[in-house]
Amino acid sequence: MNWYTEQWSKECKFSIAYEKELYSEKTPFQQIDFYQGTEFGTFFTLDGLMMVNEKDEFIYHDMIVHPAFATNPGIKKVLIIGGGDGGTAREVLRYPTVEEVVMAEIDERVFRLCQQYLPVTASGVEEDSRMKLHFEDGLEYVRNAPDHSFDLILVDSTDPISVGEGLFTTEFYKECYRVLNDEGILINQHESPYFEEYATNMKKARKKIKSIFPITNVYQYHMPTYPSGHWLFGFASKSFDPIKNLDAEAWGKFGLKTKYYNTNLHVGAFGLPNYVKEALERE
Numbered sequence: 001m002n003w004y005t006e007q008w009s010k011e012c013k014f015s016i017a018y019e020k021e022l023y024s025e026k027t028p029f030q031q032i033d034f035y036q037g038t039e040f041g042t043f044f045t046l047d048g049l050m051m052v053n054e055k056d057e058f059i060y061h062d063m064i065v066h067p068a069f070a071t072n073p074g075i076k077k078v079l080i081i082g083g084g085d086g087g088t089a090r091e092v093l094r095y096p097t098v099e100e101v102v103m104a105e106i107d108e109r110v111f112r113l114c115q116q117y118l119p120v121t122a123s124g125v126e127e128d129s130r131m132k133l134h135f136e137d138g139l140e141y142v143r144n145a146p147d148h149s150f151d152l153i154l155v156d157s158t159d160p161i162s163v164g165e166g167l168f169t170t171e172f173y174k175e176c177y178r179v180l181n182d183e184g185i186l187i188n189q190h191e192s193p194y195f196e197e198y199a200t201n202m203k204k205a206r207k208k209i210k211s212i213f214p215i216t217n218v219y220q221y222h223m224p225t226y227p228s229g230h231w232l233f234g235f236a237s238k239s240f241d242p243i244k245n246l247d248a249e250a251w252g253k254f255g256l257k258t259k260y261y262n263t264n265l266h267v268g269a270f271g272l273p274n275y276v277k278e279a280l281e282r283e
């Protein structure tokens with residue numbers, strides 16, 4: 001049996017058995033590896049870190065997309081930063097009211113390989129006429145985007161190392177603020193509170209976003225294959241509060257069948273454990 005192993009902390013490792021390595025490529029941006037296993041199905045890693053697998057991707061992609069739409073059901077223009085596997089775009093495109101989705105992904109090879117090996121997330125995305133694909137750095141994309149041009153930005157990024165680093169900077173969050181309209185919402189991959197390295201990233205991101213947006217929250221979900229399984233998204237906005245403005249009735253009318261998200265869970269997800277709240281409040 002072959003084992004894919006990820007170092008979760010200095011003294012903790014996580015392993016998944018796989019039957020075969022499907023594909024491996026070093027792009028100018030990162031090392032991409034696709035594996036085929038039984039427990040988690042097909043999965044791929046970037047620079048050796050788990051990104052997406054067939055078994056738990058629904059949790060991450062439900063939670064990055066639906067809380068924003070249940071808070072502002074009127075979202076029409078969406079910018080996805082990263083998200084090359086297509087899973088985030090897939091969920092956004094389920095809303096018939098969405099008119100335009102721009103995806104700024106730095107590495108076209110991630111998208112092309114997911115079209116080939118991970119159709120559960122990538123298939124149908126490129127074919128949707130509302131979709132605009134830009135294969136470029138997300139920071140560069142927002143620098144050049146006009147003011148007030150999006151209702152929602154979803155930062156579906158890797159960890160703040162290597163190419164993902166720019167997406168955790170104050171400059172990036174400020175540019176996001178500028179390109180969002182007055183109702184704008186920013187959701188960002190917010191790392192994890194449990195292991196030290198990830199908790200440090202979490203606190204740094206929190207501090208930066210809080211200094212820019214008037215409304216900022218963090219919410220949690222359970223992601224079995226990400227370090228510790230306890231993972232977070234940030235919710236920052238110019239006017240919408242994710243709890244006070246939650247419109248469960250309007251969201252219900254979309255009639256979307258979701259495997260993880262529902263509007264009761266929405267409220268619960270913002271209720272953080274005390275140690276997480278305290279770590280975030282210190283920032």
Ligand code: AAT
Nearest residue numbers: 082083084105106107110137138157158163164
């Ligand atoms: N949908 C869950 C998968 C991801 S992958 C994150 C994507 O961000 C990758 O395709 C990567 O190429 C892209 N990316 C990284 N840096 C940039 C950048 N600067 N500009 C645009 N795209 C970028 C998220 C996994 C989260 C893992 C948490 N441990």
